[in-house]
Amino acid sequence: MHCFVYASLRKADTYLWLARRDDFGVLPESLVLMLGDLRFVLEVELHPGRRLPMEDARTVLEHLVTQGWHLQLPPSETLATANHPAYTHHTPHDSEDE
Structure with a gap:
């Protein structure tokens, strides 16, 4: 699959992969912001x-096929730690088991 990679000028070491060049319309508004x-x-x-x-090619391809984009964050950061509003999956806290 041919794909296109963009660097965020706001967030260091953060890259956006797109299935189609300049197809920013597929992105959630919160991600654009x-x-x-x-x-x-x-x-x-x-x-x-x-x-x-830094990425698994299969994962990138899966995201490009299913949603048209893939977000590559710095190794120590996830959508949850980035406090990203598009992050909707919440995991239970380990402290709840205590």
Whole structure:
């Protein structure tokens, strides 16, 4: 699959992968607000066996096929720790078992 990668100018080391170039209309508004301005950085042919330095190619491909985009956050950050409003999955706290 041919895909396109953009760097967030607001959040360091945060990248947005798109299935179609400049197809920002597929993004949730909250994600657009979080990322701010984007800079095109890479056009790449992606397949399940391709090795990526920070992401699993199969996961990226799955997201591109199902939603048209994939968000790559810095290794130590998740949507939950980024306090991202689009994060809707809540996990139970371990402290509740005490």
